[in-house]
Amino acid sequence: xSNESSTKSGSVKTGEPIIKCExxxxxxxxxxxxxGVNMDVHKGEVVVVFGPSxxxxxxxxxxxxxxxxxxxxxxIVDGIELSHDVRNIAAxxxxxxxxxxxxxxxxxxxxxxxxTLGPIYVRKWNKDKAEEIAMQLLERVGIPEQAQKYPGQxxxxxxxxxxxxxxxxxxxxxxxxxxxxxxxxxxxxxxxLEVMEELAESxxxxxxxxxxxxxxxAVADTMYFFDEGQIVESGTPEEVFxxxxxxxxxxxxxxxxxx
Amino acid sequence: xxxxxxxxxxxxxxxxxxxxLGWMKxxxxxSIGDTILTFVAGGLLLWLIFAIVNWILTKAQWAAVTDNLQxxxxxxxxxxxxxxxxxxxxxxxxxVGMAWGIFLKRAEAVGxxxxxxxxxxxxxxxxxxxxxxxxxxxxxILAMLGYFLGKRYPKKLARPTYILLxxxxxxxxxxxxxxxxxxxxxxxxxxxxxxxxxxxLLAVFGIVFSFPIGVLLALGRQSKMPAxxxxxxxxxxxxxxxxxxxxxxxxxxMLPFFLPAGITIDRVIRAVVAIIMFxxxxxxxNVRGGLQSIPKGQYEAADVIGLSGWQKMVxxxxxxxxxxxxxxxxxxFIGLFKDTSLVALVGLLDLLGIARGILANPSxxxxxxxxxxxxxxxxxxxSYGMSYxxxxxxxxxxxxxx
Numbered sequence: 338x339s340n341e342s343s344t345k346s347g348s349v350k351t352g353e354p355i356i357k358c359e360x361x362x363x364x365x366x367x368x369x370x371x372x373g374v375n376m377d378v379h380k381g382e383v384v385v386v387f388g389p390s391x392x393x394x395x396x397x398x399x400x401x402x403x404x405x406x407x408x409x410x411x412x413i414v415d416g417i418e419l420s421h422d423v424r425n426i427a428a429x430x431x432x433x434x435x436x437x438x439x440x441x442x443x444x445x446x447x448x449x450x451x452x453t454l455g456p457i458y459v460r461k462w463n464k465d466k467a468e469e470i471a472m473q474l475l476e477r478v479g480i481p482e483q484a485q486k487y488p489g490q491x492x493x494x495x496x497x498x499x500x501x502x503x504x505x506x507x508x509x510x511x512x513x514x515x516x517x518x519x520x521x522x523x524x525x526x527x528x529x530l531e532v533m534e535e536l537a538e539s540x541x542x543x544x545x546x547x548x549x550x551x552x553x554x555a556v557a558d559t560m561y562f563f564d565e566g567q568i569v570e571s572g573t574p575e576e577v578f579x580x581x582x583x584x585x586x587x588x589x590x591x592x593x594x595x596x
Numbered sequence: 597x598x599x600x601x602x603x604x605x606x607x608x609x610x611x612x613x614x615x616x617l618g619w620m621k622x623x624x625x626x627s628i629g630d631t632i633l634t635f636v637a638g639g640l641l642l643w644l645i646f647a648i649v650n651w652i653l654t655k656a657q658w659a660a661v662t663d664n665l666q667x668x669x670x671x672x673x674x675x676x677x678x679x680x681x682x683x684x685x686x687x688x689x690x691x692v693g694m695a696w697g698i699f700l701k702r703a704e705a706v707g708x709x710x711x712x713x714x715x716x717x718x719x720x721x722x723x724x725x726x727x728x729x730x731x732x733x734x735x736x737i738l739a740m741l742g743y744f745l746g747k748r749y750p751k752k753l754a755r756p757t758y759i760l761l762x763x764x765x766x767x768x769x770x771x772x773x774x775x776x777x778x779x780x781x782x783x784x785x786x787x788x789x790x791x792x793x794x795x796x797l798l799a800v801f802g803i804v805f806s807f808p809i810g811v812l813l814a815l816g817r818q819s820k821m822p823a824x825x826x827x828x829x830x831x832x833x834x835x836x837x838x839x840x841x842x843x844x845x846x847x848x849x850m851l852p853f854f855l856p857a858g859i860t861i862d863r864v865i866r867a868v869v870a871i872i873m874f875x876x877x878x879x880x881x882n883v884r885g886g887l888q889s890i891p892k893g894q895y896e897a898a899d900v901i902g903l904s905g906w907q908k909m910v911x912x913x914x915x916x917x918x919x920x921x922x923x924x925x926x927x928x929f930i931g932l933f934k935d936t937s938l939v940a941l942v943g944l945l946d947l948l949g950i951a952r953g954i955l956a957n958p959s960x961x962x963x964x965x966x967x968x969x970x971x972x973x974x975x976x977x978x979s980y981g982m983s984y985x986x987x988x989x990x991x992x993x994x995x996x997x998x
Contacts, residue, residue: 404896430902441897445915454911455901507901 355380355415355511355542356401362409363396370396371407372566378511383537384544385553385574388563389589394546397563398513401544402433415510431459434504438516440496442488442503448475449484452503460507467506474502478532494525498532505536512536514545548593554578562586660963661970662724664954668971671790671945680771680781681793682731689735691764693742694757698750699992706984707743711736765804772797786864790945792974794864798946799933802871806932807925809872810879811918815909817880818887828880835877841938843870848942867939875932882924886917919993926986930979937975947971 816828
């Protein structure tokens with residue numbers, strides 16, 4: 338790249354990072370899951386987190402919106418520090434959208450109701466406005482015709498796209514993806530990745546836990562390799578794929594890139 | 597390489613030809629043993645049916661039932677105020693008809709059965725030379741009127757129907773109880789309420805109040821606040837460790853000793869509060885089962901879109917949890933309806949209490965079988981009605997289930 342500070346998604350790494358993690362530690366009982374994670378994410382940056390299972394990568398991104406509680410260190414999101422203060426947690430959750438591996442759509446609500454619930458009751462929009470924006474989002478993820486169906490009537494790929502639309506309806510500044518394609522059949526992975534790529538190009542700040550290395554290569558600005566609760570290696574996709582420095586990274590990449 | 601199945605080889609599933617004879621041969625007379633069993637069981641069944649019908653038509657003396665229909669239905673509620681009960685019946689018929697037309701839209705077999713019952717009752721009353729027979733026909737006419745109105749204007753009438761349903765309960769109390777010393781809608785003390793009227797009031801109020809209390813207790817038991825959690829657990833375990841009849845006795849016999857002199861609480865209210873307290877504890881445990889069946893991901897998804905704690909419960913968790921336990925809850929409602937008969941043991945004259953009272957009358961000595969068969973049938977009709985409604989509710993709410 339000609340300009341070192343500008344990134345693939347067009348963001349510029351200057352000023353205060355929108356997410357700042359300093360020495361984040363977490364324990365499950367006596368098990369030390371996160372062992373001092375440091376990460377800065379700038380506005381518009383697309384971060385891919387990868388690593389073997391049990392390495393703490395999911396736990397880490399779940400700490401960012403307080404689905405898990407870190408016990409040591411600091412996490413600052415959009416200028417607000419995560420603490421026990423419930424108001425801070427609520428404020429951060431308004432700005433951070435999340436997409437889960439298991440979709441977690443609400444099965445008793447239609448697609449439209451799934452998407453508009455947050456905007457109507459948290460953002461306090463009126464129903465018409467919320468539905469109008471929901472329709473725009475459904476068009477953006479390519480399934481406007483499914484608006485009145487229930488999640489159980491959709492394919493996995495469609496459900497995950499609804500989940501993305503649901504998260505976007507809150508107009509978040511940051512989107513977290515926790516292995517969004519891991520529960521999908523192979524032929525449905527592509528439709529979800531395309532939506533995520535479009536989102537990355539639109540300038541959304543994203544942290545994605547995934548093993549989709551093609552996706553990482555195409556859209557990631559920075560990649561972090563997690564192992565045993567630590568960031569072992571980080572860098573641009575070119576650096577990580579072409580010239581990994583650590584043996585563990587090399588081993589892991591060779592295992593997942595073989596097929 | 598095996599070849600793929602060509603399209604023309606995709607066959608429809610084989611159709612099983614079933615005729616009555618074929619079915620009988622397969623299922624009833626498949627072997628010698630089957631044949632013997634079929635004859636023995638069939639013979640027993642026929643004998644039983646014959647015995648029952650014979651008893652109903654020839655041996656039984658139904659005077660204990662037919663002479664006292666008024667008592668069974670409403671206890672000693674004064675005849676001059678009967679019109680108030682009928683008014684409530686008419687209104688109920690209209691509301692149920694409208695709800696049927698709006699929400700179910702189809703006239704189903706059970707609807708016809710519901711319409712035929714009043715006609716049968718009317719004919720029966722005519723043969724007994726009772727003049728109130730026409731009122732049953734009015735019930736039918738109003739129900740049908742409601743149905744057609746609801747079907748015709750589902751959008752316009754949906755909200756009024758909800759409001760009527762909500763207002764109906766307080767209205768029932770107001771109209772049944774009345775107000776003022778005399779004149780129009782004069783006060784009818786609860787000591788005069790009885791029979792099916794009292795049983796239904798106890799059951800309906802028991803269900804309607806124990807349900808929300810049970811939900812709150814279940815949420816309390818799941819709460820992270822230690823005081824709330826402990827209180828809920830203590831309440832639930834305490835009540836579940838005591839039989840309902842004990843609570844009823846305590847309410848009827850012991851409570852007056854603890855109240856300051858001059859203060860009395862109505863006996864029916866004491867009974868209904870005991871029933872509510874008892875049912876709520878069981879309700880709480882059933883609802884808790886539903887709450888525990890909701891995957892963690894649902895809570896997390898609600899959290900990340902920013903819903904507050906109570907929004908999460910009201911919009912996401914409870915609708916799913918309650919749907920999951922509909923069969924259990926309805927089972928409990930049915931149990932509660934039948935348990936109201938226990939109030940007869942503390943001296944209230946509900947359906948069972950009235951039956952016991954009538955049997956104590958020397959002119960009906962030895963008519964236990966007729967009287968108990970009659971009230972058993974009434975209990976069965978209402979219990980089965982609830983069971984059927986629950987089945988319908990499950991199908992209706994089953995939309996979009998995973």
